[in-house]
Amino acid sequence: MTTTRPLRADAARNRRLLLAAAADEFAERGLDASVADIARRAGVGKGTVFRHFATKDDLIAAIVLDRIDELNAAGERLLEATDPGAALLEFLTVAAHQRQQRDLSFLHEAGGVSAEVTRVRETMYQTVYTLVDRARRHGAVRSDVTGTDIILLMCAPNYVTSYVSDAPPDLWQRYLAIIFDGLRPEGAHPLPHPPPTTP
Amino acid sequence: MTTTRPLRADAARNRRLLLAAAADEFAERGLDASVADIARRAGVGKGTVFRHFATKDDLIAAIVLDRIDELNAAGERLLEATDPGAALLEFLTVAAHQRQQRDLSFLHEAGGVSAEVTRVRETMYQTVYTLVDRARRHGAVRSDVTGTDIILLMCAPNYVTSYVSDAPPDLWQRYLAIIFDGLRPEGAHPLPHPPPTTP
DNA sequence: TAACAAGTTGACCGCCCGGTCCGCTTATTG
DNA sequence: CAATAAGCGGACCGGGCGGTCAACTTGTTA
Numbered sequence: 397m398t399t400t401r402p403l404r405a406d407a408a409r410n411r412r413l414l415l416a417a418a419a420d421e422f423a424e425r426g427l428d429a430s431v432a433d434i435a436r437r438a439g440v441g442k443g444t445v446f447r448h449f450a451t452k453d454d455l456i457a458a459i460v461l462d463r464i465d466e467l468n469a470a471g472e473r474l475l476e477a478t479d480p481g482a483a484l485l486e487f488l489t490v491a492a493h494q495r496q497q498r499d500l501s502f503l504h505e506a507g508g509v510s511a512e513v514t515r516v517r518e519t520m521y522q523t524v525y526t527l528v529d530r531a532r533r534h535g536a537v538r539s540d541v542t543g544t545d546i547i548l549l550m551c552a553p554n555y556v557t558s559y560v561s562d563a564p565p566d567l568w569q570r571y572l573a574i575i576f577d578g579l580r581p582e583g584a585h586p587l588p589h590p591p592p593t594t595p
Numbered sequence: 596m597t598t599t600r601p602l603r604a605d606a607a608r609n610r611r612l613l614l615a616a617a618a619d620e621f622a623e624r625g626l627d628a629s630v631a632d633i634a635r636r637a638g639v640g641k642g643t644v645f646r647h648f649a650t651k652d653d654l655i656a657a658i659v660l661d662r663i664d665e666l667n668a669a670g671e672r673l674l675e676a677t678d679p680g681a682a683l684l685e686f687l688t689v690a691a692h693q694r695q696q697r698d699l700s701f702l703h704e705a706g707g708v709s710a711e712v713t714r715v716r717e718t719m720y721q722t723v724y725t726l727v728d729r730a731r732r733h734g735a736v737r738s739d740v741t742g743t744d745i746i747l748l749m750c751a752p753n754y755v756t757s758y759v760s761d762a763p764p765d766l767w768q769r770y771l772a773i774i775f776d777g778l779r780p781e782g783a784h785p786l787p788h789p790p791p792t793t794p
Numbered sequence: 795t796a797a798c799a800a801g802t803t804g805a806c807c808g809c810c811c812g813g814t815c816c817g818c819t820t821a822t823t824g
Numbered sequence: 825c826a827a828t829a830a831g832c833g834g835a836c837c838g839g840g841c842g843g844t845c846a847a848c849t850t851g852t853t854a
Contacts, residue, residue, distance in 0.1 A: 404800060404851055428627075431842065441803040446843065541773065548755045549770065555754050556747045560791045570788035571748065574740065577784055578777025585776055589769035592759045603821055606831060630812065640833035645813065 411448050413438040419459050427456065457510045463494055464516050471523035481536025484527045485576055488546070492553045492568045521547060538584040542591045549575055610647050612637040618658050626655065656709045662693055663715045670722035680735025683726045684775055687745070691752045691767045720746060737783040741790045748774055 403411065417438035421429040431452055435442045449455035470490040477483035525543035532539060552575060553568040560567060578584075602610065616637035620628040630651055634641045648654035669689040676682035724742035731738060751774060752767040759766060777783075 406851070407801060410801085428841090430840075432840090442842095443803050443844085444801080447801070450843095452842065545769075545773070548758060549773070551758075552751045552755055556751055557791075559747060559750075561793055563791060564788070566788055567791055570744070570786050570790065573784065573786050573788075574744070574748070574777040575774060576777070577782065578773040578775070580782055582782025583776065583779055585772065587769050587772050589763070589765055589772075591769065592756075592762060592766060594760055603830060605821070609831085627811095629810080631810090634833095641812095642814085642833050643831080646831070646833095649813095651812065 407448075410438070410440050410444055414440065414445060414448055414455070415459060415462070418455055422456070422459070431455075454510070457513050461510075461513055461516060464513070464520050466494065467491055468516065468520050468523065471520065471527065475523065475526060479536075480527070480530035480534040484531040484537065484546070487524070487527055488550060488572060488576065489569075491550050492572055524550075535581060537579050538581040540584070540587050541579055544593070545591055546579070548592075549579075606647075609637070609639050609643055613639065613644060613647055613654070614658060614661070617654055621655070621658070630654075653709070656712050660709075660712055660715060663712070663719050665693065666690055667715065667719050667722065670719065670726065674722065674725060678735075679726070679729035679733040683730040683736065683745070686723070686726055687749060687771060687775065688768075690749050691771055723749075734780060736778050737780040739783070739786050740778055743792070744790055745778070747791075748778075 402408075414434065418429075418434045421434045421437055425433075431445050432442050434455075435445050438445075445455065449458060467487075467490065471487055474483040474487050477486075521543070524547050528537060528541070528543040528546050531537040532541075553571040556571045557563045557567045601607075613633065617628075617633045620633045620636055624632075630644050631641050633654075634644045637644075644654065648657060666686075666689065670686055673682040673686050676685075720742070723746055727736060727740070727742040727745050730736040731740075752770040755770045756762045756766045
């Protein structure tokens with residue numbers, strides 16, 4: 397563990413500006429938004445981007461890390477909730493509420509990006525497994541769906557709405573509700589395919 | 596309507612090879628697979644690609660057109676089916692069965708590509724609307740979901756499985772079943788957001 | 795406030811992409 | 825079997841990308 401001396405004041409400010417600009421830019425244009433555009437949006441030179449993040453992938457990883465941290469905070473809180481079904485639904489709501497689908501979808505991708513990301517993502521997976529387990533034992537979720545199933549379905553609401561031109565910002569709630577209804581035990585039909593093991 | 600004289604034998608063969616190679620390449624690497632790679636895979640020069648398809652987008656449009664045509668054929672057949680609920684499920688199955696998620700996902704995108712695509716896609720939408728209407732009236736689908744909802748959800752199963760490394764090829768069936776259970780009237784909870792109008 | 799390290803910048807590099815073009819090959823046809 | 829047009833291919837082009845670097849600016853600190 398290297399004890400890094402604190403950033404200079406302007407550098408810290410630029411770092412924050414960059415992360416915000418990059419998140420916005422990725423959300424609007426997808427992951428192939430150019431580094432030059434991100435720099436421009438943040439009001440800094442392109443070189444500054446690469447001073448803070450060695451590669452574009454590192455920048456992405458930093459954003460993903462933030463998002464997963466938020467999710468983990470929410471998850472930890474919801475592990476204490478009294479109603480396990482409502483807790484799982486709220487976790488999924490928090491996940492989907494992290495605005496644009498891109499932000500969420502690429503947290504699955506590659507994975508090899510950084511050890512930090514894979515570690516923090518693994519704890520998120522564990523949290524989901526526990527939330528699902530409780531909800532299932534509580535009868536709020538059908539017995540034949542697994543934690544991995546829910547992790548996979550987590551991003552679906554935002555994905556689905558991404559094809560609607562000028563979608564209202566909360567449209568994902570509709571599809572989260574439909575999918576969640578499909579996860580309930582009432583009226584569940586047997587599933588035609590076994591669950592995957594590796595998320 | 597221009598009466599085009601028939602392609603030379605080798606040209607027709609190359610066109611078929613190109614469409615197949617492009618479909619494979621897009622499925623494996625996504626829409627930003629390079630034209631050069633597609634040409635190499637088809638065993639032709641890069642120039643040949645652009646002789647058959649003026650732009651890369653035209654090539655994509657040609658593939659999309661094929662896919663939608665298949666869907667329309669299946670849809671037309673299923674409009675005659677006796678069990679409307681089973682018919683809708685089978686239509687979604689056919690749609691998802693068109694192997695890789697990319698193939699399906701980009702049939703939504705842009706749209707401005709060609710008049711032909713938008714026209715044929717529009718008839719596909721109409722077919723779905725009718726299938727959903729019948730299924731709803733038959734009590735196989737909850738009353739508060741619309742045809743647009745189903746169109747949006749159509750690609751979700753393949754999208755979801757795309758994040759599973761070495762997913763078994765039929766894994767999408769599992770998630771189609773879960774989502775379809777969410778579309779049934781039994782145990783449906785009221786939806787928190789009105790449906791979108793523009794698909 | 796002087797001196798220095800930390801930070802910034804934009805011109806620049808190599809690479810790969812979609813698309814063009816023209817000399818060459820080949821299927822077709824009378 | 826010519827003659828010809830249809831088809832082919834790959835060198836080539838402009839542009840945009842991620843990433844580098846050396847000259848310059850600025851926050852920090854003694």
